[in-house]
Amino acid sequence: MARNDSGASFVVVANRLPVDRVTDDGGEVGWRRSPGGLVSALGPVMRKADGAWLGWAGTPDEAPAPFEEDGMSLVPVPLSETDIELYYEGFSNSTLWPLYHDAVAPPVYDRRYWDAYVTVNERFAQAAADVAAPGAVVWVQDYQLQLVPAMLRDARPDLRIGFFLHIPFPPGELYLQLPWRREILEGLIGADVVGFQRPGAATNFRRLCHRLLGYPYRGHHVDLGSRMVRAEAFPISVDVTELVELARRPEVQERARAFRRELGDPDWLLLSVDRLDYTKGIGERLHAFSELFADGLLSPGEAVLVQIATPSRERVEQYRRLRDEVELQVGRINGQLGQLGTPIVDYSHSSYAREDLVALYLAADVMVVTPVRDGMNLVAKEYVACREDLRGALVLSEFAGAADELHRAFLVNPHDIDGMKRRIMEALRAEPTERARRMRSMRRRVVEHDVNAWSADFLATLDPHYAEQIHITEPDTGRGMRNVKI
Numbered sequence: 045m046a047r048n049d050s051g052a053s054f055v056v057v058a059n060r061l062p063v064d065r066v067t068d069d070g071g072e073v074g075w076r077r078s079p080g081g082l083v084s085a086l087g088p089v090m091r092k093a094d095g096a097w098l099g100w101a102g103t104p105d106e107a108p109a110p111f112e113e114d115g116m117s118l119v120p121v122p123l124s125e126t127d128i129e130l131y132y133e134g135f136s137n138s139t140l141w142p143l144y145h146d147a148v149a150p151p152v153y154d155r156r157y158w159d160a161y162v163t164v165n166e167r168f169a170q171a172a173a174d175v176a177a178p179g180a181v182v183w184v185q186d187y188q189l190q191l192v193p194a195m196l197r198d199a200r201p202d203l204r205i206g207f208f209l210h211i212p213f214p215p216g217e218l219y220l221q222l223p224w225r226r227e228i229l230e231g232l233i234g235a236d237v238v239g240f241q242r243p244g245a246a247t248n249f250r251r252l253c254h255r256l257l258g259y260p261y262r263g264h265h266v267d268l269g270s271r272m273v274r275a276e277a278f279p280i281s282v283d284v285t286e287l288v289e290l291a292r293r294p295e296v297q298e299r300a301r302a303f304r305r306e307l308g309d310p311d312w313l314l315l316s317v318d319r320l321d322y323t324k325g326i327g328e329r330l331h332a333f334s335e336l337f338a339d340g341l342l343s344p345g346e347a348v349l350v351q352i353a354t355p356s357r358e359r360v361e362q363y364r365r366l367r368d369e370v371e372l373q374v375g376r377i378n379g380q381l382g383q384l385g386t387p388i389v390d391y392s393h394s395s396y397a398r399e400d401l402v403a404l405y406l407a408a409d410v411m412v413v414t415p416v417r418d419g420m421n422l423v424a425k426e427y428v429a430c431r432e433d434l435r436g437a438l439v440l441s442e443f444a445g446a447a448d449e450l451h452r453a454f455l456v457n458p459h460d461i462d463g464m465k466r467r468i469m470e471a472l473r474a475e476p477t478e479r480a481r482r483m484r485s486m487r488r489r490v491v492e493h494d495v496n497a498w499s500a501d502f503l504a505t506l507d508p509h510y511a512e513q514i515h516i517t518e519p520d521t522g523r524g525m526r527n528v529k530i
């Protein structure tokens with residue numbers, strides 16, 4: 045591994061490694077960097093700092109030896125079939141995920157899930173303790189690993205530990221349902237900095253630390269007596285440079301025009317892109333959109349909603365049911381309100397190449413992002429980043445973290461079907477100057493606060509000295525895009 049014998053000075057701990065295993069035509073097995081903002085944000089830091097990334101490699105019961113990919117040291121942490129069932133699909137995705145998203149689906153409280161969560165968190169903490177150099181900076185990611193900070197601090201009090209939660213953190217009224225509510229908080233306060241997407245989530249956390257653990261808080265800090273834990277919002281963002289580069293490619297722009305042609309050149313193309321998840325408000329959105337046709341405000345051929353629903357967590361029962369429900373709803377809508385060859389909703393349950401996704405963003409007159417709860421929602425920011433032409437409009441749920449920053453979107457309450465219908469029509473009918481004004485203001489925010497600014501802010505808060513040492517605040521990895529028009 046590209047680090048000295050004493051270990052890595054920067055360690056990322058995440059459920060998954062930032063690579064996917066691929067097999068080429070000759071049967072040769074290799075790795076490909078997985079798409080996603082986290083790796084583009086942390087990749088440059090990893091390379092500068094000789095960092096190591098710990099996570100599951102994606103195949104059950106297999107743990108390849110540590111390896112190098114794309115200039116990063118990757119350290120696989122093994123998960124068995126049973127771990128995946130109980131720790132990942134169980135506690136992470138059937139207990140924590142629904143509970144942290146306003147319990148929009150009933151959380152499952154199962155003691156076997158919890159036991160597996162503790163065991164797997166111990167394994168990750170141990171692996172991190174083994175690779176971290178003395179005094180290293182360790183950044184733990186997300187809800188699957190909330191116990192790691194305290195476990196790691198126990199083993200290695202010399203480390204500087206950060207934690208970032210990518211999903212919402214609920215208020216007490218919901219959080220208190222959790223049978224292991226104290227244990228999770230005790231796990232998190234092992235960190236020096238606990239980061240959230242929204243200020244409200246940080247407030248929920250500080251209050252719960254007081255209520256359940258008795259620690260006072262002041263400003264952003266929870267006071268443990270022996271040390272302070274900083275709990276604050278660090279809203280995540282997107283890789284604007286990468287997106288703008290893709291959006292400017294002539295072949296991507298041609299693909300955008302081709303998408304419109306293939307859809308019969310509608311006057312209005314609306315787009316939604318979500319993991320097929322019950323938090324994303326897909327049903328509510330389809331309901332509102334279809335009523336616009338039932339009411340005669342829109343007609344088939346005039347407007348079409350392209351709904352990309354990326355396959356997700358297909359072994360979890362709630363997700364299988366959701367897929368059936370959404371597909372039944374789409375079938376009904378098109379059957380009742382569409383015409384042969386001219387559907388109202390063009391639905392796809394598959395994953396698209398990044399270039400195609402960007403082409404779709406460019407093709408869409410209106411992007412419709414209406415989760416019932418979402419930590420941030422990167423799709424909304426990606427759309428804004430790509431629309432250098434200032435011609436698109438964004439309909440955005442108030443319940444997405446992105447709404448804190450993208451004030452000039454057409455904001456909606458996804459539970460209010462009439463309100464959503466009105467806002468969609470306003471977005472469709474907005475004058476070009478009005479669209480441009482709104483888009484310019486949203487782009488300013490996203491361009492100035494891209495994913496590099498996010499990681500730089502977090503690390504500078506966690507360890508200012510270290511951040512300076514590896515120059516992560518410098519312009520090439522810090523805030524501010526050169527060559528990007530706002």
Ligand code: GDG
Pocket residue numbers: 079080081210211280317318319352354394395396397398401418419420421422423424426
């Ligand atoms: C969690 C939190 C928070 C989607 N379909 C395709 C594809 N995607 C990409 C999007 C975007 C990402 O996946 C989805 O990110 P979101 O933020 O929208 O949602 P979650 O997956 O729920 O993410 C969320 C995020 O973590 C980061 O902190 O914002 O609130 O829930 O980048 O573009 N990418 C490709 N093909 C697809 O078909 N290539």
